[in-house]
Amino acid sequence: MGRTRIRDIRHEELINATITAVHKRGYAVVTMAEIAAEAGASAASINYYFGSKEKLMEATMRRLLSQLKNAMLERYATAKTPHDRLMAVIDANFSDRLFTNEQCSIWIQFWANAPYAESLQRLHRINRARVTAHFRAELRTLVPEERRETLREALQCYMDGVWLEAAQCDTPLNPAQARKEAREVADLMIQSQD
Amino acid sequence: MGRTRIRDIRHEELINATITAVHKRGYAVVTMAEIAAEAGASAASINYYFGSKEKLMEATMRRLLSQLKNAMLERYATAKTPHDRLMAVIDANFSDRLFTNEQCSIWIQFWANAPYAESLQRLHRINRARVTAHFRAELRTLVPEERRETLREALQCYMDGVWLEAAQCDTPLNPAQARKEAREVADLMIQSQD
DNA sequence: AAAATTGAAATGATCATTTAAAAAATAGAC
DNA sequence: GTCTATTTTTTAAATGATCATTTCAATTTT
Numbered sequence: 001m002g003r004t005r006i007r008d009i010r011h012e013e014l015i016n017a018t019i020t021a022v023h024k025r026g027y028a029v030v031t032m033a034e035i036a037a038e039a040g041a042s043a044a045s046i047n048y049y050f051g052s053k054e055k056l057m058e059a060t061m062r063r064l065l066s067q068l069k070n071a072m073l074e075r076y077a078t079a080k081t082p083h084d085r086l087m088a089v090i091d092a093n094f095s096d097r098l099f100t101n102e103q104c105s106i107w108i109q110f111w112a113n114a115p116y117a118e119s120l121q122r123l124h125r126i127n128r129a130r131v132t133a134h135f136r137a138e139l140r141t142l143v144p145e146e147r148r149e150t151l152r153e154a155l156q157c158y159m160d161g162v163w164l165e166a167a168q169c170d171t172p173l174n175p176a177q178a179r180k181e182a183r184e185v186a187d188l189m190i191q192s193q194d
Numbered sequence: 195m196g197r198t199r200i201r202d203i204r205h206e207e208l209i210n211a212t213i214t215a216v217h218k219r220g221y222a223v224v225t226m227a228e229i230a231a232e233a234g235a236s237a238a239s240i241n242y243y244f245g246s247k248e249k250l251m252e253a254t255m256r257r258l259l260s261q262l263k264n265a266m267l268e269r270y271a272t273a274k275t276p277h278d279r280l281m282a283v284i285d286a287n288f289s290d291r292l293f294t295n296e297q298c299s300i301w302i303q304f305w306a307n308a309p310y311a312e313s314l315q316r317l318h319r320i321n322r323a324r325v326t327a328h329f330r331a332e333l334r335t336l337v338p339e340e341r342r343e344t345l346r347e348a349l350q351c352y353m354d355g356v357w358l359e360a361a362q363c364d365t366p367l368n369p370a371q372a373r374k375e376a377r378e379v380a381d382l383m384i385q386s387q388d
Numbered sequence: 389a390a391a392a393t394t395g396a397a398a399t400g401a402t403c404a405t406t407t408a409a410a411a412a413a414t415a416g417a418c
Numbered sequence: 419g420t421c422t423a424t425t426t427t428t429t430a431a432a433t434g435a436t437c438a439t440t441t442c443a444a445t446t447t448t
Contacts, residue, residue: 111302157354
């Protein structure tokens, strides 16, 4: 049965340890030993399971992106109107699971390193393209064509900017508040097409 | 007379080299030797003039922040109405001098590292507080109180997000286009207070 | 017993920073 | 203006520290 049981457990543990350790120390300076210590393992284990530090970072980002994707799809499933679906994308971005100090830290590190690592850049593009596609689809029925792209771009930049600022914040984040504000901002922009 | 002539020249050269080198290689991995080579100098020179790698980075950020401040003040001087002044802040952020691939790269690196370096964090807070203050002052007469802070926060996050996205872009940026879009976004948000 | 997992210690590479001596600039006296 | 003396600037090489990664023997799991 559980042929890969321990392997799966270690992957999970080490990725979680990476998130915590990167949040504490920064992607640039965190060492394998620190990440390993965070998981109660040794640096050699990480190489055994992931092959290298770079691959561990990539696996960690892949995990975060997949969580974001799932959060979006979950909410999409129950949304009925285009407006509901637009809000679903927004809510997913600021969901309780994702919008935490730890994860915001990682995202910044991810953004900062994407231009210098092919694999991260690829992940970044895929992720952004997905959000863009969802926004485009929903805005089609909500705003007139001449404003649509400007507005979509503005919304996406706004959301990225919120994450950026959140990463600078050392007190606990408030996802519910972030969702509320983001919804307000989105409605403000949409409504101005009277 | 020019007692500090060479010193000033080297400071300028090395800060410019830092901007270029960090853009090319990333803050995390760029070495003193690479920065020095970019300026046609040696790594020892950098330590002679700046004391350490960290202090060089700090000096570089200080330079960029001061350029942003000056760009804002310049435009503020000729702006007459609150609306003009709001646009002055926006235009400064996306001015031809500042909104370049190289500088966007550095800003991301700066944001990513601010949480882990006291000195960078300080600079970041001062800068953000300045933009916040300007926006608050101008929005006071432009939007009703209940929407004001939400809107200000949204505008600031939007601008940060634009920089973030620009840093991922490997084709030359278009500052004029960015100014136009940012103005549109700002007007869209302001006008929605009918 | 065979395969998977773990970690202590070794390896090898990379770098920031220091050192010390040379080279260049500057000033003061003539 | 020219010639020392002094200070400033520059670099090559040395230093010392840090780390990712590998190795290999021990341990655990199947």
